[in-house]
Amino acid sequence: MGQTMAEKILARAAGKGETFAGELINARIDMALGNDITAPVAIEEFARIGVDEVYDRERIALIPDHFTPNKDIQAAEQVRRMKEFARRCGIKHYYEVGRMGIEHALLPELGLVLPGEVVIGADSHTCTYGALGAFATGVGSTDLAAVMATGELWFKVPSTIRVRFEGRPGPWTGGKDLILYTIGKLGVDGALYCALEFSGPVIGNLPMDGRFTIANMAIEAGAKAGLIPPDRVTLEYLEGRAARPFDVIVGDEDASFFQEYAWDVTAMEPQVAAPYSPANVYPVSRLAGTELDQVVIGSCTNGRMDDLRQAAQVLKGRKVHPNIRLIIIPATQKIYLQALREGLLEIFTEAEAAVSTPTCGPCLGGHMGILAAGETALATTNRNFVGRMGHPKSRVFLSSPAVAAASAVAGQILHPNELGEVR
């Protein structure tokens, strides 16, 4: 019997010839990640284990990105603890303000997560790296502590749900729309304990940035991993970037899947998730006219170059609606610089958007754009739970950067096609 991509990657990491869904294995970890919320807890737990050194100084990344630049004294203390730990243990990949970025944009950019690898992160959106063909999954701080000490972690091998996208997407339909559509179909627990594997011609034509968006939100359907088999696009992205040699691992032809879906995207409108669930998904026209107070373009889901270019394409020569606060957050320092060079930051600023230094910021209601009671936001982030971006009585809608930018101009949710001469 053939194995899925997830089964093959995990079998190799466990040092076994083969492994199948349902087995419990102990896997070697190629890269482990923590942030300013989860690493401090992991560092305390690590101390309790009673080892002095981490398993590998080059295979741990500690990225303060959630409440940074430090928003208050407590946040500053957390980051200080990370910094001290990173220095004491000689951890190579520790990046602070000025060099950092949102972890899930930064690690791929630095070539630290690679095809065929097993990556864990004490952050649920670690599944983003599945876009590169790594088996990457979110864990808790205690798991991170155990990995920092031993370089290994237990897993239950997941079964796989395969999603194929066919047809030809419209000009405003990209990665965000495909994944929102998927979550809308599967529900927030539709892929619980499973790996989601995305394939088909639409994925084949999708650039890396859109693929990261898709893999990033696999967790929103409950999935353990969101995998995209590496192809030419993946290898081009890794060229000159990969920090280590790697092997591409894809599933066998005769692998068996728990479920399989095939969807034609030809007539698919841009998708929007309404409060309070990322599975509460509608075509944008159904929600058009929803009045907004704030629009956020950024996050580990949609803060990359293609996202900013898309937003700039819509915002160029236009002004943000007087009722709207538009906040744009390039995901990494490098993306910020590139956006500067391409003139995107000028377009944003002239449109009267506020551009922030890289941070998670308002995505999790931390800082840099918190909502008041009764306010409504449209964001390119990944979660719209109660209170996610501020007051429990605020509301968050989720969309692509194109829909977000068009809606910022209109003052209400709008299909980018409808923007016409709105200025």
Place this chain on the structure above:
Amino acid sequence: MQTIKGKAWKFGHDIDTDAIIPARYLSTTDPAELARHCMEDADPSFPGKVSPGDIVVAGKNFGCGSSREHAPLALKGAGVACVIAESFARIFYRNAINIGLPILESREAASALQEGDEVEVNLEDGVIRETGGGRIFRAVPFPPFMQEIIKRGGLINYVQERVKKGE
């Protein structure tokens, strides 16, 4: 492992980690501090009324959302002795085991038990019963691998022992 005896507090499906502990309180890891805001966005009166030893009963996909260990820590800090749910989000499931918050998966118990019911839970055999000879439910037992971790009081102790033995 002892028997847990407490009052049931009932919640719905898809209780996410933002409802269990909102991100605005994440700049601390002190369980007592976290406990003060536990379940606040799902039921603002919860931190005031839960007593040590009580049991949270919930629907499907409990603990979905972020990977924050603060969620099981907040529940544990609030004195919650066990969570019974139809199903758990997988990271929450890992985290709860890793920090020593007992959790049990039982569809029947999760739908039959009502708010205020007095419940007894035996962690060893997964038997859940209403106090005073009421209904009895059976939860899915943990696989052997996880029983080992739980028996040692969580992942850290488990790893500690392995490191000491030089495995």
